[in-house]
Amino acid sequence: MPECLALLMPAIVTITFSPCIDKSTSVDAMIPEKKLRCALPKLDPGGGGINVARAINKLGGEALAIFPSGGYTGKHFNALLEKEHVASRIIETRSETRENIIVVDESTKKQYRFGMPGTELTADEWQQCLDAVDKIEDLEFIVASGSLPPGVPLDIYAKMAVIAKKKNAKLVIDTSGEALRHAAEEGVYLLKPNLGELASLIGKDHLEENELEQLGRQFVLNGHCKVLVVSLGGAGAVLITASEIHHVVPPKVEPKSVVGAGDSMVAGMVLSLSRNLPMKEVLEVGVACGTAATINPGTDLCRKEDVEMLLKRIRGSAANS
Numbered sequence: 001m002p003e004c005l006a007l008l009m010p011a012i013v014t015i016t017f018s019p020c021i022d023k024s025t026s027v028d029a030m031i032p033e034k035k036l037r038c039a040l041p042k043l044d045p046g047g048g049g050i051n052v053a054r055a056i057n058k059l060g061g062e063a064l065a066i067f068p069s070g071g072y073t074g075k076h077f078n079a080l081l082e083k084e085h086v087a088s089r090i091i092e093t094r095s096e097t098r099e100n101i102i103v104v105d106e107s108t109k110k111q112y113r114f115g116m117p118g119t120e121l122t123a124d125e126w127q128q129c130l131d132a133v134d135k136i137e138d139l140e141f142i143v144a145s146g147s148l149p150p151g152v153p154l155d156i157y158a159k160m161a162v163i164a165k166k167k168n169a170k171l172v173i174d175t176s177g178e179a180l181r182h183a184a185e186e187g188v189y190l191l192k193p194n195l196g197e198l199a200s201l202i203g204k205d206h207l208e209e210n211e212l213e214q215l216g217r218q219f220v221l222n223g224h225c226k227v228l229v230v231s232l233g234g235a236g237a238v239l240i241t242a243s244e245i246h247h248v249v250p251p252k253v254e255p256k257s258v259v260g261a262g263d264s265m266v267a268g269m270v271l272s273l274s275r276n277l278p279m280k281e282v283l284e285v286g287v288a289c290g291t292a293a294t295i296n297p298g299t300d301l302c303r304k305e306d307v308e309m310l311l312k313r314i315r316g317s318a319a320n321s
Contacts, residue, residue: 011062011138011139011140011141011274012053012056012061012062012063012064012140012141012143012270012271012274013063013064013065013066013133013136013139013141013142013143014048014049014050014052014053014063014064014065014066014142014143014144014145015049015065015066015067015129015132015133015142015143015144015145015160016047016048016049016050016065016066016067016145016146017067017068017118017121017126017129017146017147017148017149017152017156018047018048018098018118018119018146018147018148018149019045019046019047019049019050019067019068019069019077019097019098019146020045020046020047020077020097020098020099020100020116021043021044021045021046021073021076021077021080021097021098021099021100022043022044022045022046022099022100022102022259022299023041023042023043023099023100023101023102024041024042024044024101024102024103024104024257024259024297024299025038025039025040025041025042025101025102025103025104026038026039026103026104026105026106027039027103027104027105027106028106028107029105029106029107029108030103030105030107030108030110030112038103042299043076043080044080044299044300045077045080045081045084045086046100046259046260046299047067047146048145048146048147048174048175048263049065049066049067049143049144049145049146050065050067050081050086050146051145051260051263051264051267051301052143052145052174052263052266052267052270053065053086053087053143053267054081054084054086054267054301055260055263055264055266055267055268055289055293055301055302056267056270056271057084057085057086058301058302058303058304059267059268059271059289059302059304059307060304061267061271061274062087063086063087063143064087064088064089064136065081065086065087065088065089066088066089066091066129066132066133067088067089067090067091067129068090068091068092068093068097068121068125068126068128068129069090069091069092069093069097070092070093070094070095070096070097070119071093071095071096071097072096073096073097073098073099074092074093074096074097076097077097078090089132091125091128091129091132093119093121093122093125094122094125095119095120095121096119097119098116098117098118098119098149099116100113100114100115100116101113101114101116102114102257102259102299104257104297111257111258111259113259117149117150118147118148118149118150119149119150120149120150120151121149121150121151121152122151123151125151126151126152126153126156130156130159130160130163133160133163134163134166134167136167139167139169140169140170140274141169141170141171141172141189141270141273141274142160142163142164142169142170142171142172143172143174143266143270144157144160144171144172144173144174144175144183145172145173145174145175145263145266146174146175147175147176147179148175148179154177154178154179154182155179155182155186156179156182157171157173157175157179157180157182157183157186157188158182158183158185158186160183161183161186161187161188162186164188164189170189170190170226170273171183171188171189171190172188172189172190172192172266172269172270173188173190173191173192174191174192174262174263174266176193176197180193180197180201181200181201184201184224184225185224187223187224187225188224188225188226189225189226189227190225190226190227190228190229190269190273191224191225191227191228191229192229192230192231192262192265192266193228193230193231194230194231194232194233195207195209195212195230195231195232198212198215198216198219198228198230201219201224202215202219209232209235212230212238212240213238213240213245216228216230216238216240216245217240217242217245219240220240220241220242221242226241226242227239227240227241227279228240228241229269229283229286231262231265234250235249236248236249236250236287237265237283237286237287237290239279239280239282239283241279244279244280246279246280246283248280248283248284248286248287248314249287249314249317250287250288250290250291250310250314251291251310251313251314251317253291253294253295253310254295255294255295256294256295256296256297257293257294257296257297257299257300258293258294259293259299260293260299260300260301260302261290261291261293261294262290263293263301264289264290264292264293264301264302265286265287265289265290265293266286267289267302268285268286268288268289268290268302268307269282269283269285269286269289271285272285272286284311284314284315285307285311287314288307288310288311288314289302289307290302291310292306292307292310
């Protein structure tokens with residue numbers, strides 16, 4: 001697939017080291033050792049930064065997605081992304097692009113997610129991903145999101161932070177484990193851990209919600225990030241900076257899928273930041289986007305009309321509280 005050149009000077013770039021094709025389907029019931037008849041599968045390009053770029057597109061913004069892709073599945077992946085008109089910079093790889101499977105049990109409405117291991121990247125391939133970001137001029141936001149495949153060093157997001165600082169760009173990180181720790185040690189613009197991940201970052205076994213404001217602010221003041229957004233599951237999210245703290249609770253909905261909810265949240269926040277919205281509104285839009293993704297089946301991510309509806313509910317609830 002030829003690279004999309006629609007964004008010559010993109011304000012938002014996403015980078016995904018382990019993209020995948022998400023196959024979503026359903027069965028009448030999950031029964032062991034029996035041939036299960038699946039519904040016609042829906043295929044979507046997926047992976048952290050890929051989903052962020054797709055969601056930004058759905059919200060009316062623009063983002064350039066940088067990612068490695070290889071083999072027959074890679075060609076299929078590229079075509080799926082091109083169909084959604086997401087601008088891309090593709091790093092050709094020796095390994096096949098991975099696939100994931102999402103199955104809904106119609107008898108229980110429970111969702112089963114089967115994540116295949118990431119395919120290995122060579123040092124030359126992951127370095128090309130970094131170089132692709134480094135070559136872009138007038139870059140405002142870099143979103144590095146998702147897991148790391150074999151072959152990629154755990155400090156890759158810290159290396160990305162160095163590039164971001166050199167380019168005076170704002171780096172947004174949404175990952176976990178040692179990759180998250182390395183990024184926090186280098187210092188970035190925005191981190192989005194959950195409560196357990198933040199506890200690990202500050203050296204605690206457990207973190208209570210009532211400790212979050214004090215310890216989160218100290219984490220920011222220690223230089224790990226400018227903006228800390230902590231996911232609290234059904235309780236929403238808290239945004240902390242050196243001077244502000246905001247908590248947004250999502251409206252109650254009937255969830256159909258959790259795939260891409262976190263990525264949709266990041267997309268909404270980054271797009272809002274790029275439009276210079278106040279921090280409280282940034283979090284409101286992010287929570288609305290994450291919630292919007294859960295009311296759609298499979299891997300649909302958030303829809304703009306759902307986000308607008310949920311935003312009204314969030315702001316109406318805040319006004320009445």
